[in-house]
Amino acid sequence: MTQVQSSPRQVDVVVVGAGFAGMYGVHRLREAGLSVQGFEAGDSVGGTWYWNRYPGARVDSQSYIYQYWFSDELLKEWDWSERFPAQPETERYLNHVADKFSIRDAIQFNTRVEAAIWDDSAKRWTVSNDRGETLSAQFLLMSTGGLSAPNTPPFKHHEKFKGQIIHTGRWPKEGVDFAGKKVGVIGTGATGIQVIQTIAPLVGQMTVFQRTANYTIPMRNPQYDDAARAELKARSKAMEHRVHRTFAGFDYDWQSTDLMAMTPEAREAQLDEWFADGSLSFWIGSIQGVLLDEGINAVFSDFVKRKIRARIHDPKVADLLVPDDHGFGTRRVPLETKYYEAYNQPNVKLVSVKATPIVEFTERGIRTTEGEHECDIVIFATGFDAGTGALTRVDIRGKDGVSLKDAWAEGIRTTMGLQVHGYPNMFMTMAPFSPAAAFCNVPTCLQQQIDWISDCVKYLRASGLKVIEPSLEIENKWIAHHDEVSAMTLIPKTNSWYMGSNIEGKKRRLLAYPGGVNTYRAACEDLKAKHYEGFEMA
Numbered sequence: 279m280t281q282v283q284s285s286p287r288q289v290d291v292v293v294v295g296a297g298f299a300g301m302y303g304v305h306r307l308r309e310a311g312l313s314v315q316g317f318e319a320g321d322s323v324g325g326t327w328y329w330n331r332y333p334g335a336r337v338d339s340q341s342y343i344y345q346y347w348f349s350d351e352l353l354k355e356w357d358w359s360e361r362f363p364a365q366p367e368t369e370r371y372l373n374h375v376a377d378k379f380s381i382r383d384a385i386q387f388n389t390r391v392e393a394a395i396w397d398d399s400a401k402r403w404t405v406s407n408d409r410g411e412t413l414s415a416q417f418l419l420m421s422t423g424g425l426s427a428p429n430t431p432p433f434k435h436h437e438k439f440k441g442q443i444i445h446t447g448r449w450p451k452e453g454v455d456f457a458g459k460k461v462g463v464i465g466t467g468a469t470g471i472q473v474i475q476t477i478a479p480l481v482g483q484m485t486v487f488q489r490t491a492n493y494t495i496p497m498r499n500p501q502y503d504d505a506a507r508a509e510l511k512a513r514s515k516a517m518e519h520r521v522h523r524t525f526a527g528f529d530y531d532w533q534s535t536d537l538m539a540m541t542p543e544a545r546e547a548q549l550d551e552w553f554a555d556g557s558l559s560f561w562i563g564s565i566q567g568v569l570l571d572e573g574i575n576a577v578f579s580d581f582v583k584r585k586i587r588a589r590i591h592d593p594k595v596a597d598l599l600v601p602d603d604h605g606f607g608t609r610r611v612p613l614e615t616k617y618y619e620a621y622n623q624p625n626v627k628l629v630s631v632k633a634t635p636i637v638e639f640t641e642r643g644i645r646t647t648e649g650e651h652e653c654d655i656v657i658f659a660t661g662f663d664a665g666t667g668a669l670t671r672v673d674i675r676g677k678d679g680v681s682l683k684d685a686w687a688e689g690i691r692t693t694m695g696l697q698v699h700g701y702p703n704m705f706m707t708m709a710p711f712s713p714a715a716a717f718c719n720v721p722t723c724l725q726q727q728i729d730w731i732s733d734c735v736k737y738l739r740a741s742g743l744k745v746i747e748p749s750l751e752i753e754n755k756w757i758a759h760h761d762e763v764s765a766m767t768l769i770p771k772t773n774s775w776y777m778g779s780n781i782e783g784k785k786r787r788l789l790a791y792p793g794g795v796n797t798y799r800a801a802c803e804d805l806k807a808k809h810y811e812g813f814e815m816a
C-alpha cells in the first residue's frame with residue numbers, strides 16, 4: 279500500500295536498481311554533486327549477478343572487459359581468476375566495488391519501486407515504493423536491467439505439482455540439493471545450457487524439455503596466473519578505449535576476411551581457427567556478413583551444426599540438438615562446456631516440446647503429449663521479458679498521465695534507449711533501441727550510457743536548466759533509423775527474446791539497436807557536443 283505523505287523527501291535523483299549500471303549511476307551522479315537515493319529489490323548489490331545464482335551461471339564476456347574502467351586503483355587491485363568467471367566471482371567483484379566506493383550508503387535495499395509519476399507543475403517525479411514511502415526527485419534513473427523480469431510461462435495446473443519449481447533468475451541463496459533427485463529443466467537458452475551442463479553429473483535423473491535447439495560455441499576458459507593478469511592489466515587503458523569503438527563492445531571486432539572467396543579447405547581452416555578461440559568472437563568478431571547475408575550465414579550454420587553433431591552419440595538425440603529452424607547468430611549464441619556430453623549420459627533424457635508439447639503439470643511432474651515425466655524439482659530456465667519487462671512493471675506515468683506500459687503496448691518508443699518523449703527527466707540504461715539491450719558486452723554499454731546521462735545532467739545544471747526531454751521529431755527519427763538498420767540484418771527472421779517473441783502477446787520488434795556500439799557511441803557523443811540538439815529543455 280502506498281501511503282500518502284504531505285511533503286515527501288526531496289532528492290535530486292532516484293536510481294532504481296543496484297546492478298552494474300545502477301551502482302555506477304549512484305557513483306557518477308553523487309560525484310557530480312547530486313543528492314542520490316537508490317532503491318533495490320534485493321538485499322544487496324549485483325543485479326543480474328545477485329539474482330542469477332543458479333549452478334553454472336557464468337559470464338560469456340572475458341573478465342578483463344566485463345568490469346568498471348573508472349578507477350585505476352580498482353583496475354590494479356582486482357584480480358580475475360579466469361577468462362570467464364562464474365557468478366560468485368562477479369558478485370564478489372560488484373560487492374567489492376560497492377564497499378570501496380561506499381555505494382551502499384546511497385541505496386535502500388529490500389525495497390521495490392512501484393510507481394513514478396511525473397508532476398508537470400513541479401517538474402519533478404513522485405516516486406513510491408513497496409514500503410509505503412514517497413519521494414520527490416528531479417531526475418529518475420531506471421537502471422532496472424534488460425534481463426531482470428523473469429518469464430514464467432503459465433503452464434496449466436502448475437499449482438498441482440508437489441515438487442519444487444525454481445526460476446533460474448530467482449535462485450535461492452541457500453542453494454538446492456540435487457543428489458538423487460529427478461530434475462526437469464524447461465528451456466535451453468544460454469541459462470538452460472549452463473544449468474544442464476553443470477548439474478547433469480549431480481542429479482539422479484534429468485529430463486530436459488527443449489523447444490528450440492540453439493547454436494553454441496565451446497568455451498575456452500583458461501585460469502589466469504600472475505603473469506597473465508599483469509599483462510592484461512598493463513593493457514587495460516588501451517582495452518577501455520578499444521571496447522567503446524567495436525561493433526559489440528568487446529575487444530574483438532569484425533574482420534575483412536573474404537570467406538566466400540576461399541577454397542572450401544581454406545574456409546574450413548579459417549572457421550576452425552575462429553572457433554578455437556572459444557569465445558563469442560566466432561560470432562561477433564568474425565565477419566559481419568554472418569548477420570547480413572544468407573549465404574555467409576549458411577556457411578557458419580553448417581559448420582556449427584557439424585561440430586555439434588560430432589559430439590552426440592545417439593543420432594536421434596543429435597537430430598533434436600542440432601538447430602533446424604534458424605540461422606547461426608540470429609539469436610543469442612551461448613558458450614558451453616561439455617553441454618552435449620550431458621546427453622550422452624544414461625540418466626539424461628531430452629524431450630522435444632515442439633514435437634510433443636507440454637500439456638500440463640501433474641502432482642508428480644510434467645505431462646507432455648507423449649506421457650508423464652516424473653520430477654522432484656522443475657527448473658524454469660525460461661528467460662525474461664527482455665528490454666521492456668522491468669520498466670513496464672513499474673507504474674511510470676509521464677506528462678499526460680499515460681503509463682509507459684500502455685504507451686509501449688502500442689509500440690515501443692525511445693530516443694536511443696536513453697529517454698522517452700513525454701517522460702521528461704527520466705533516463706534509462708539497457709532499454710530498447712540501444713545496443714545495450716542485447717548487442718553489447720553489457721558493461722561497456724552501461725558505462726557509456728551512465729557517462730552520457732551524468733554529463734547531460736551536469737550540462738543542465740551548469741546551464742541553469744531543469745528539464746530535458748527528447749522532441750517527438752528526434753524520437754521518430756531514431757526509431758526510423760533503428761527500424762531501417764534492423765531490416766538490413768537477418769535477426770528479425772528468427773523468433774527469440776531479441777524480437778520480444780518469447781513473451782505471449784508482445785509485439786514483435788527488434789529490441790536492441792543493431793547498428794553497433796561504435797556507431798551508437800558516436801551518435802551519443804555528437805548529441806552531447808551539439809548540446810542535446812533536438813531535445814526540449816527548460
Ligand code: NA7
Nearest residue numbers: 425431465466467468469470489490610659660661662775
Ligand atoms: P532465453 O534465451 O529466452 O531462453 C529461454 C528458454 O526457455 C528457451 O529455450 C525457450 O524456448 C524456453 N521456453 C520459454 N518459454 C517456454 C515454454 N512455454 N515452453 C517451453 N520452453 C520455453 O533465456 P535465458 O535465460 O536462457 O537467456 C537470456 C539471456 O540472459 C541470454 O541470452 C544471455 O544474454 C543472458 P524458445 O527458444 O523460446 O523456443
